[in-house]
Amino acid sequence: MAQEERAHALLSASSAHRWLNCTPSAKLEEQFPDTSSEAAQEGTIAHELAELKVRHYFHPVDFGRQKFTRRVNKLKKEELWQNEMDGYTEEYLDYIKVLANGLASKPGAVIEQKFYYDAWAPGGFGTADCILIHGDTIHIIDFKYGKGVPVSAEKNPQMMLYALGAYDTYKLLYPIQNIKMTIIQPRLDSVSEWGCTLEELLEFGKYVKERAVLAIDGKGDFAPDVSTCRFCRAKAQCRARSDYNVKQAFDLGELPPLITHAEAGERLARLADVAKYQKDLQEWALAECLAGNEVPGWKAVEGRGSRDWIDMDKAFEALQASGTPEALLWEKKPLTLAQIEKMLGKKEFDTCVGSMVVKNPGKPALVKESDKRDAITNKITAAEAFKEGE
Incomplete structure (x- = not known):
C-alpha cells in the first residue's frame, strides 16, 4: 500500500487516543497541515515490507516469489531503506506464522485492509496491518516500527476501533465472540497482547459513539496531557495546553521549606508536559519568525556555524x-x-x-508507576551484605 493511500479520517483509528480523550482536538487539528517526519517515512517502508512478506506467506499463488522479489527489490531502492528492516519484519512474520499454525485449521487472513467503523464514529476508518479470523475469534496484529516507547495492547483504542470495523464487516460470515489484539514492536523487543469479549468491545463502541458526536462538532472539553498532546498538530498553539502548562509551572500553591515524597510525586506528574510544551512552543515561534511573522519579544538569528572542506582530498x-x-x-x-x-x-x-554481545544495564530512569518494567533500588540485599562481610 503506497504512502499516499494511507489517508487519515477526521476520526482516524491512529489518532483515537487523542480525539476520544480530547474531543475538540479533532476539529482544531484541521487548521494545520499533516506533516511527515523521516522516522515516519522509514516506518512506511518497513510496513510495506512487512505487508509483502505476510501477503506472500498467506497467498503464494496470487502473490508468488517473482512478484514478491520484484516488489522487495523496488523497496530496497528507497533512499531511507535499511537492511535491518528485513530482520525486524521477519520477527513480525514469525509471530503471525506461529499464531496461524497454532490454530486448529487455516485462518482467514486479511492484510492491510481498510476498515470502516462509521456505525460508531461517522466517517471513521483505519487500516489494519493483519487480521486473522478463526472460528469465533478475531486476531488483530499491529506492526509498529518506531522505537520511542512500548505501546500496550490493553484497551488500546486504535486496536479496538480496528476490531469494531472488522466485526462489522465479518459478523454475517463468522460467529465472532472474542477479540485478541497484539502490538509488535521488534525494535523494542516488545510484544503486547490483550483480549476482550464481543460484549466488552460493543460496550466500548457505545463510548466511541458518544465521544464521536462531540468530536465531529468540535465540542466537549479540552484534555491536555503528555500522551494526548504528543502528536497533535495544534499542540504548539493550543490555548488549553498553554494555560494548563502555565498553571502547572506557576500555580503550585504554597511553597513550604521542604516538600514530602507525596508532594514530589504529585508535582512531577503535574509538570510532566511543561518541558515538552516549551520545546513545541519554541519550534513554532521560530518557524513563525523565519516566515516573517512577529512574535513580540523574540526573533530568529543565525546560530553558530561550522566549517567544512571545499575538497577534503585536495586539502x-x-x-x-x-x-x-x-x-x-x-x-x-x-x-x-x-x-x-x-x-x-x-x-x-x-x-x-x-x-x-552482552547487554549492559541501562542508566536508572524515573518513570510512572504504571510502567511495565520492574522497579529497582540501590538497597543492598541480605545476601549481598552477607557476602560482603565474608
Whole structure:
C-alpha cells in the first residue's frame, strides 16, 4: 500500500487516543497541515515490507516469489531503506506464522485492509496491518516500527476501533465472540497482547459513539496531557495546553521549606508536559519568525556555524605535500555495535556475533508507576551484605 493511500479520517483509528480523550482536538487539528517526519517515512517502508512478506506467506499463488522479489527489490531502492528492516519484519512474520499454525485449521487472513467503523464514529476508518479470523475469534496484529516507547495492547483504542470495523464487516460470515489484539514492536523487543469479549468491545463502541458526536462538532472539553498532546498538530498553539502548562509551572500553591515524597510525586506528574510544551512552543515561534511573522519579544538569528572542506582530498594532499604525515590526518575508529547491526541486518548480526554481545544495564530512569518494567533500588540485599562481610 503506497504512502499516499494511507489517508487519515477526521476520526482516524491512529489518532483515537487523542480525539476520544480530547474531543475538540479533532476539529482544531484541521487548521494545520499533516506533516511527515523521516522516522515516519522509514516506518512506511518497513510496513510495506512487512505487508509483502505476510501477503506472500498467506497467498503464494496470487502473490508468488517473482512478484514478491520484484516488489522487495523496488523497496530496497528507497533512499531511507535499511537492511535491518528485513530482520525486524521477519520477527513480525514469525509471530503471525506461529499464531496461524497454532490454530486448529487455516485462518482467514486479511492484510492491510481498510476498515470502516462509521456505525460508531461517522466517517471513521483505519487500516489494519493483519487480521486473522478463526472460528469465533478475531486476531488483530499491529506492526509498529518506531522505537520511542512500548505501546500496550490493553484497551488500546486504535486496536479496538480496528476490531469494531472488522466485526462489522465479518459478523454475517463468522460467529465472532472474542477479540485478541497484539502490538509488535521488534525494535523494542516488545510484544503486547490483550483480549476482550464481543460484549466488552460493543460496550466500548457505545463510548466511541458518544465521544464521536462531540468530536465531529468540535465540542466537549479540552484534555491536555503528555500522551494526548504528543502528536497533535495544534499542540504548539493550543490555548488549553498553554494555560494548563502555565498553571502547572506557576500555580503550585504554597511553597513550604521542604516538600514530602507525596508532594514530589504529585508535582512531577503535574509538570510532566511543561518541558515538552516549551520545546513545541519554541519550534513554532521560530518557524513563525523565519516566515516573517512577529512574535513580540523574540526573533530568529543565525546560530553558530561550522566549517567544512571545499575538497577534503585536495586539502589532505596539500597538507601531506607540506610535510604532514598521512597517519596524523586519519583516525582509525571502529563502528559501534548498533552501526554494525544496522549494516548487516539483525538476523545476520545475531547469527555471526550474537553470542559475543552482552547487554549492559541501562542508566536508572524515573518513570510512572504504571510502567511495565520492574522497579529497582540501590538497597543492598541480605545476601549481598552477607557476602560482603565474608
